[in-house]
Amino acid sequence: MATNEMTGAEIVLKALTDQGVDTVFGYPGGAVLPIYDEIFQQEKVEHILVRHEQGATHAAEGYARSTGKCGVVLVTSGPGATNAVTGLTDALLDSIPMVCITGQVPTHLIGSDAFQECDTVGITRPCTKHNYLVKDVNDLARILHEAFYVATHGRPGPVVVDIPKDVQFAKGRYVGPKNIEHKTYRPQVKADQAAIRAAVELIATAKRPVLYTGGGVINSGPTASKLLRDFVEMTNIPITSTLMGLGAYPASGKNWLGMLGMHGMYEANMVMHDCDVMICVGARFDDRITGRLNAFSPNSKKIHIDIDPSSINKTVRVDVPIVADVAHALEDMIRVWKSKSVVLDKKALDTWWKQIDGWRAKNCLKYKQNADVIMPQYAVERLYELTKDKNTYITTEVGQHQMWAAQFYRFEEPNRWMTSGGLGTMGYGLPAAVGVQQAHPDALVIDIAGDASVLMTMQEMSTAIQYELPIKIFILNNQHMGMVRQWQQLLHGNRLSHSYTEALPDFVKLAEAYGCVGIRATKPAELDDAIKEMIKTPHPVLFDCRVANLANCFPMIPSGKAHNEMILGEEVADEDVGSVIDAKGKMLV
Amino acid sequence: MNAHLQPSGSAYFLDTVKPDVETHALAVIVDNEPGVLARVIGLFSGRGYNIESLTVSETQHERHISRITIVTSGTPVVIEQIKNQLGRMVPVHSVADLTVQGNSITRELAMVKVAGQGEKRVEALRLADAFRARVIDAGTSSFIFEITGKSDKVEQFISLMVPLGLVEVARTGVAGITRGPEGMKD
Ligand SMILES: Cc1ncc(C[n+]2csc(CCOP(=O)(O)OP(=O)(O)O)c2C)c(N)n1
Ligand SMILES: [Mg+2]
Numbered sequence: 001m002a003t004n005e006m007t008g009a010e011i012v013l014k015a016l017t018d019q020g021v022d023t024v025f026g027y028p029g030g031a032v033l034p035i036y037d038e039i040f041q042q043e044k045v046e047h048i049l050v051r052h053e054q055g056a057t058h059a060a061e062g063y064a065r066s067t068g069k070c071g072v073v074l075v076t077s078g079p080g081a082t083n084a085v086t087g088l089t090d091a092l093l094d095s096i097p098m099v100c101i102t103g104q105v106p107t108h109l110i111g112s113d114a115f116q117e118c119d120t121v122g123i124t125r126p127c128t129k130h131n132y133l134v135k136d137v138n139d140l141a142r143i144l145h146e147a148f149y150v151a152t153h154g155r156p157g158p159v160v161v162d163i164p165k166d167v168q169f170a171k172g173r174y175v176g177p178k179n180i181e182h183k184t185y186r187p188q189v190k191a192d193q194a195a196i197r198a199a200v201e202l203i204a205t206a207k208r209p210v211l212y213t214g215g216g217v218i219n220s221g222p223t224a225s226k227l228l229r230d231f232v233e234m235t236n237i238p239i240t241s242t243l244m245g246l247g248a249y250p251a252s253g254k255n256w257l258g259m260l261g262m263h264g265m266y267e268a269n270m271v272m273h274d275c276d277v278m279i280c281v282g283a284r285f286d287d288r289i290t291g292r293l294n295a296f297s298p299n300s301k302k303i304h305i306d307i308d309p310s311s312i313n314k315t316v317r318v319d320v321p322i323v324a325d326v327a328h329a330l331e332d333m334i335r336v337w338k339s340k341s342v343v344l345d346k347k348a349l350d351t352w353w354k355q356i357d358g359w360r361a362k363n364c365l366k367y368k369q370n371a372d373v374i375m376p377q378y379a380v381e382r383l384y385e386l387t388k389d390k391n392t393y394i395t396t397e398v399g400q401h402q403m404w405a406a407q408f409y410r411f412e413e414p415n416r417w418m419t420s421g422g423l424g425t426m427g428y429g430l431p432a433a434v435g436v437q438q439a440h441p442d443a444l445v446i447d448i449a450g451d452a453s454v455l456m457t458m459q460e461m462s463t464a465i466q467y468e469l470p471i472k473i474f475i476l477n478n479q480h481m482g483m484v485r486q487w488q489q490l491l492h493g494n495r496l497s498h499s500y501t502e503a504l505p506d507f508v509k510l511a512e513a514y515g516c517v518g519i520r521a522t523k524p525a526e527l528d529d530a531i532k533e534m535i536k537t538p539h540p541v542l543f544d545c546r547v548a549n550l551a552n553c554f555p556m557i558p559s560g561k562a563h564n565e566m567i568l569g570e571e572v573a574d575e576d577v578g579s580v581i582d583a584k585g586k587m588l589v
Numbered sequence: 590m591n592a593h594l595q596p597s598g599s600a601y602f603l604d605t606v607k608p609d610v611e612t613h614a615l616a617v618i619v620d621n622e623p624g625v626l627a628r629v630i631g632l633f634s635g636r637g638y639n640i641e642s643l644t645v646s647e648t649q650h651e652r653h654i655s656r657i658t659i660v661t662s663g664t665p666v667v668i669e670q671i672k673n674q675l676g677r678m679v680p681v682h683s684v685a686d687l688t689v690q691g692n693s694i695t696r697e698l699a700m701v702k703v704a705g706q707g708e709k710r711v712e713a714l715r716l717a718d719a720f721r722a723r724v725i726d727a728g729t730s731s732f733i734f735e736i737t738g739k740s741d742k743v744e745q746f747i748s749l750m751v752p753l754g755l756v757e758v759a760r761t762g763v764a765g766i767t768r769g770p771e772g773m774k775d
Contacts, residue, residue, distance in 0.1 A: 184682050310677050
């Protein structure tokens, strides 16, 4: 027998170790037992046992997003694999690197409707960047290394490796990760230099420029954020970001306009609408960003830096497309900028900034304070003030609380903000927090949650307890699916069809049932102390923050409207909210 | 890369633009690995693109490389998007737009079964001759013709056979290649 012959299961562990994997989030079952047996007999890779496979995928996403490394998931065949589908799709839409190993029934049973058989590669084909069914143990090591390569190169994404049980038992040859890329997959990272020059020349002519940045900056790595900051510093161009890109440029930076889009800042959206040169960096003109397409930034020339050519000219036509990794492109742009000693029209830029100050003066996040009831915005503001000086990571669920978190929590660094942007997956935040905390044991990890969302993956509290991961689940409990209620108010005559969550659990008792700490705040006056108590608790906490039940999330670009048709909170009385979206807008999502 | 697509100004009235639908033949070089065809077809169905014709066959056995020829239609923006979506798929080596490159040849093969007697039979044979279709099977009351050519020629031949007793048609779909000494990047 050749020296590096081992079983498939041994190969899996060896490949993971050689890839530098320290953590796997998983759940066992018949079709992965050989791999679990190997996990039992080693100490290099820590396995975190979740309570539902969806939890494993989101935990891996949180781990990946907060470290820049690849998240790893291990699940069994059939229901294990199908339960992972939501997280795979989430990772695909938000470009999160992930390798998900699924067990499969033995090769000779594939296609026979065997127990816990499902067509995993068929089911996950449209929700992964790539996937593999391993039929020969001698291909296993190469495929695993290739999977890591594919997941982390180019636009990152999830990769599934489906391993039949007999392949896990069979003996085969191991090859190391060295020199294993993919045979042909070579995403372009270095920009076409003519395009870089064209971009710099275009920016040089700008009188009303804006940088519109996104998750691609975060994915590109810390250098990209650094270069972005340098570029803003050099040029004094105002900068906004998508939900996914928060933290790449610091919220305290003087050029920061805040987030843009549907629930973005008034000034950010107005700048997008009125700009003459738009520099899109690692963002993809998502519909939450553009509003009505045919009224999107009508008078600007557009530059688009993206590593994925299919993101360019997909919905919005751009004038200067640049296919490249963000850090590479920014580095090139800064170099060319310096070598040409470009200076922007200072007078024009001053006028532009003056106009921006006018928009800022609208104070679009203003809300009515209440002495008796905690306003959800206030809760996030206080949470921010009391945690900003700590080593804090924030995850969220999906809904109004997510938008308030994005609006009121201020991020200074990349990789500190984990949220489900593209798929909008309720139930993301709690398991994501588990993954973040696992990667950063000493950090303060807070899931800003909604009462409805948090119930979708609540079972992962049990995981947090088992591994002593002191995550803080800060629930903005409005007793509603607030975001659904808001839309029903806007679009459906305020008929609140099934958006009121009756029979919510007592979250404090639930916390105790899980063996963690429950804290409740119901009055603004007690909020600060309660938050401080949460922070100093060295265990997982479920924080039931009772907030105003019917608060709405503003500002808002109603669907079907343009950036300059934003509605501000104070402009709409609750009874008029129903009339701000027209019939055509009601068709949109 | 998208220079030819650039609008002169930069107005985005995408939904008011008259959809000028074009038909393009794309050649796609892929690793012949399990599921690759499902991936390509899934892309088209999942994103709502049209497939007018699709052929696939391994073209380099030692290297397990296949060539897929897809005839699709859409606005220039959609065609560009299709090429980019294909191009970023992991097992796809390269994508060539045979229609844009212009200098390319496309062919299709069809087998056409016609049954009939007397004058119709003679007429079918005469037309087959004019279209350079070969008789590959013949009986006292039927023929099978093999015809190769551009899709519209094949189309025309088939429609001429309808009144003459067309029974059945089997078509391969389109294969295409560019003229000149250069090969496609693989
Ligand atoms: C898995 C899933 N199902 C349904 C939805 C649709 N949806 C979006 S927000 C929302 C309500 C969220 O309620 P909650 O978590 O209480 O947050 P709130 O809006 O009240 O802050 C729903 C149902 C979704 N995003 N994800
Ligand atoms: Mg709620």
